[in-house]
Amino acid sequence: MNAVTVEDLEKHYRIRSGRGGDRVVHAVDGVSFEVPEGRTLSIIGESGCGKSTIARMLVRLADPTGGRILVQGRDGVDRRAIQLVSQNPWSALNRRKSIRHALEQPLAVHGLHPGRAARAARVRELLELVGLTEEYLDRRPGGVSGGELQRVTVARALAVEPRVLVLDEPTASLDVSVKALLVNLLLDLKRRLGLSYVLITHEIDIARHLADDVAVMYLGRFVETGPAEQVFDDPRHPYTRALLAAVPGLDRRSGTPLTGEVPSAVSPPPGCRFHTRCPLAVDACSAAEPPLRREEDGRLVACLRADELH
Numbered sequence: 001m002n003a004v005t006v007e008d009l010e011k012h013y014r015i016r017s018g019r020g021g022d023r024v025v026h027a028v029d030g031v032s033f034e035v036p037e038g039r040t041l042s043i044i045g046e047s048g049c050g051k052s053t054i055a056r057m058l059v060r061l062a063d064p065t066g067g068r069i070l071v072q073g074r075d076g077v078d079r080r081a082i083q084l085v086s087q088n089p090w091s092a093l094n095r096r097k098s099i100r101h102a103l104e105q106p107l108a109v110h111g112l113h114p115g116r117a118a119r120a121a122r123v124r125e126l127l128e129l130v131g132l133t134e135e136y137l138d139r140r141p142g143g144v145s146g147g148e149l150q151r152v153t154v155a156r157a158l159a160v161e162p163r164v165l166v167l168d169e170p171t172a173s174l175d176v177s178v179k180a181l182l183v184n185l186l187l188d189l190k191r192r193l194g195l196s197y198v199l200i201t202h203e204i205d206i207a208r209h210l211a212d213d214v215a216v217m218y219l220g221r222f223v224e225t226g227p228a229e230q231v232f233d234d235p236r237h238p239y240t241r242a243l244l245a246a247v248p249g250l251d252r253r254s255g256t257p258l259t260g261e262v263p264s265a266v267s268p269p270p271g272c273r274f275h276t277r278c279p280l281a282v283d284a285c286s287a288a289e290p291p292l293r294r295e296e297d298g299r300l301v302a303c304l305r306a307d308e309l310h
């Protein structure tokens with residue numbers, strides 16, 4: 001069974017504007033994917049492409065304007081099955097409350113491990129899972145380092161025994177040395193608890209360490225998806241190539257790094273949304289949007305010229 005199945009997901013934000021009527025932001029525009037049990041799908045792309053909007057819809061902090069989301073085969077809201085770990089642990093936790101409180105609260109809300117002794121035992125177990133000791137229990141977020149605090153938010157997400165974690169830029173606020181520790185913890189937890197992850201990141205290194213599968217997102221759409229080694233070692237879409245060209249230590253193929261800005265999601269370019277920045281664009285690219293097509297190795301690529309690039 002898939003941990004997550006997403007079909008034709010859409011999020012359009014309507015913004016009121018004084019003159020000339022409302023404008024519509026095409027944040028997510030028809031995205032489909034599956035995360036098989038025990039795997040990690042990493043969604044990568046520049047800022048503003050819609051990654052966080054997908055994360056928010058997966059955990060029902062935002063309602064889709066179209067499409068559907070199944071978690072463990074089930075439609076509808078199941079707040080225990082899928083949990084979010086967000087970028088900034090300081091804003092995720094209440095500064096005035098202890099770490100004990102942060103870990104007990106979800107147990108109380110869901111009526112799990114009732115009774116003081118059982119609840120305290122579960123809180124200790126959660127701390128151990130993320131490699132922290134009981135001495136943290138009475139501290140407040142302000143008295144704990146960023147890396148440790150992110151471990152607390154992971155422990156809190158795990159309190160309700162989810163099957164899926166949505167990791168939205170989990171390492172973005174951490175120092176380089178601490179990032180690797182969190183990545184190792186996430187890999188370890190996935191193995192031990194049989195979790196599945198949806199990882200949202202613009203840090204390609206982090207995606208390379210954690211991802212089994214990768215989806216490359218540009219202006220609300222997926223442009224390339226496939227197993228991580230295929231996409232990272234031999235990117236096919238010109239956008240993927242450009243994105244990876246900026247990363248040291250990766251095979252750069254013929255990609256040239258990106259220039260310019262992501263166009264407005266209010267009026268995405270016609271045809272292929274990347275054509276305005278694509279070094280390989282031809283006239284046909286602005287005429288019609290290329291569908292995601294399956295390549296001979298199984299991955300999906302949305303580019304008219306993908307065959308030539310191979």
Ligand SMILES: Nc1ncnc2c1ncn2[C@@H]1O[C@H](COP(=O)(O)OP(=O)(O)OP(=O)(O)O)[C@@H](O)[C@H]1O
Pocket residue numbers: 013015025026027045046047048049050051052053054202265
């Ligand atoms: N509440 C909102 N109302 C209107 N537009 C929004 C809202 N939230 C996001 N957007 C717009 O939707 C688009 C996608 O944003 P989103 O935050 O999902 O992108 P992202 O790839 O996660 O970027 P980042 O890494 O900067 O968070 C952007 O154009 C953004 O301005």
